[in-house]
Amino acid sequence: MTPEHFxxxxxxxxxxxGRKHLPWQQPxxxxxxxxxxxxxxxxxxxTVERYFRxxxxxxxxxxxxxxxxxxxxxxxxxxxxxxxxxxHLHRAARIIxxxxxxxxxxxxxxxxxxxxxxxxxxGAIISLAFDRPAPILDGNVKRxxxxxxGIDTWPGETSTQKRLWQLxxxxxxxxxxxxxxxxxxxxGATVCTRSQPACFGCPFQGECFxxxxxxxxxxxxxxxxxxxPVRTGYWLLLQTAAGEVYLEKRSPAGIWPGLWALPQxxxxxxxxxxxxxxxxxxxxxxxxxxxxHTFTHFxxxxxxxxxxxxxxxxxxxxxxxxxxxxxxxxxALPAPVKKLLDEVNRRAVVI
Numbered sequence: 598m599t600p601e602h603f604x605x606x607x608x609x610x611x612x613x614x615g616r617k618h619l620p621w622q623q624p625x626x627x628x629x630x631x632x633x634x635x636x637x638x639x640x641x642x643x644t645v646e647r648y649f650r651x652x653x654x655x656x657x658x659x660x661x662x663x664x665x666x667x668x669x670x671x672x673x674x675x676x677x678x679x680x681x682x683x684x685h686l687h688r689a690a691r692i693i694x695x696x697x698x699x700x701x702x703x704x705x706x707x708x709x710x711x712x713x714x715x716x717x718x719x720g721a722i723i724s725l726a727f728d729r730p731a732p733i734l735d736g737n738v739k740r741x742x743x744x745x746x747g748i749d750t751w752p753g754e755t756s757t758q759k760r761l762w763q764l765x766x767x768x769x770x771x772x773x774x775x776x777x778x779x780x781x782x783x784x785g786a787t788v789c790t791r792s793q794p795a796c797f798g799c800p801f802q803g804e805c806f807x808x809x810x811x812x813x814x815x816x817x818x819x820x821x822x823x824x825x826p827v828r829t830g831y832w833l834l835l836q837t838a839a840g841e842v843y844l845e846k847r848s849p850a851g852i853w854p855g856l857w858a859l860p861q862x863x864x865x866x867x868x869x870x871x872x873x874x875x876x877x878x879x880x881x882x883x884x885x886x887x888x889x890h891t892f893t894h895f896x897x898x899x900x901x902x903x904x905x906x907x908x909x910x911x912x913x914x915x916x917x918x919x920x921x922x923x924x925x926x927x928x929a930l931p932a933p934v935k936k937l938l939d940e941v942n943r944r945a946v947v948i
Contacts, residue, residue: 598745598804604770604777606800611780614787616642620649625775627701627726628658634721635686635713639679639893642786648677659699662690671855671929678932680854685713703727724778732765733778734758737785743817744789747806751818825891830899831868832859834937837906841919842938844928845912852892857928859937860912861899868902875912877904890933901937 616622619642621633632653636645652673656662662670667687674683689711693699701722702708708719720731739752742764750757770777788795796808807813835843844857862868869879882902890897909919920928922942925935 744807846916
């Protein structure tokens with residue numbers, strides 16, 4: 598299959614079936630494309646749409662984002678996951694104001710110098726925002742190349758990555774760059790999907806190695822099996838007679854950087870010892886059944902201890918707040934903490 602044939606076929610498919618009314622396309626500006634591309638890293642379009650609308654309503658341009666307090670950025674990102682993306686976005690906005698006079702760069706090297714922007718994201722911004730040819734290689738494109746060309750090694754391998762980038766460059770057109778890049782993304786998201794792809798409606802059915810060889814469900818190759826490690830944690834949920842819950846702001850490093858969460862320890866006896874030092878009797882703590890939260894690279898098994906107080910106290914020498922559970926949305930919270938506070942607010946857990 599020649600590059601010209603692939604380009605013509607894909608663009609013809611896009612003209613009929615492509616997504617042309619996504620929030621970041623109405624209007625399509627460099628700022629809105631940048632925000633959407635960062636949000637779309639490891640997150641599906643359907644989820645990103647509502648977060649994007651809310652985010653750009655508060656931060657409509659680079660200036661507004663650069664001037665924002667980090668906590669406000671994290672609060673609007675809360676629930677979207679992978680919170681380092683929000684931190685990178687905020688830092689990049691300030692760099693754009695300082696080094697690029699508030700204008701999103703339109704060169705690959707300048708974009709890749711910004712926090713949170715790799716080669717594929719930079720290529721997407723250049724092609725979508727500036728309508729200039731630049732290759733991309735997101736998960737959708739990797740899957741498409743592997744199936745079309747019968748690449749049976751894991752896409753994460755260095756040699757495989759190199760070959761996939763070569764294919765992205767080979768098929769790159771010199772015209773309609775924005776439409777072509779959007780078409781690649783849309784095609785992988787709606788036709789050449791990870792599971793149950795719509796092969797019978799695929800215009801590349803005759804040229805697709807995976808389809809002709811009956812290996813669609815085996816390509817691309819899976820990541821080599823590597824059992825996720827399990828970490829443990831013990832969380833303390835303190836609530837006053839007035840209903841306020843104690844939260845602490847996490848450090849900029851580690852998981853959930855800069856978010857508000859329950860104080861936690863690695864071992865139960867450490868939590869109980871800290872309670873004694875703070876004048877709380879561990880004997881009166883109520884322990885909830887263990888829960889699990891899964892990250893990309895590990896599982897977190899945690900157990901929540903619930904304690905009641907007459908009035909607020911100072912538990913640790915870190916930024917802390919007492920807040921009513923029904924006001925939790927005012928803060929940037931990790932998903933499991935938000936879920937727990939929702940349960941407290943609905944009285945789904947006993948305090």
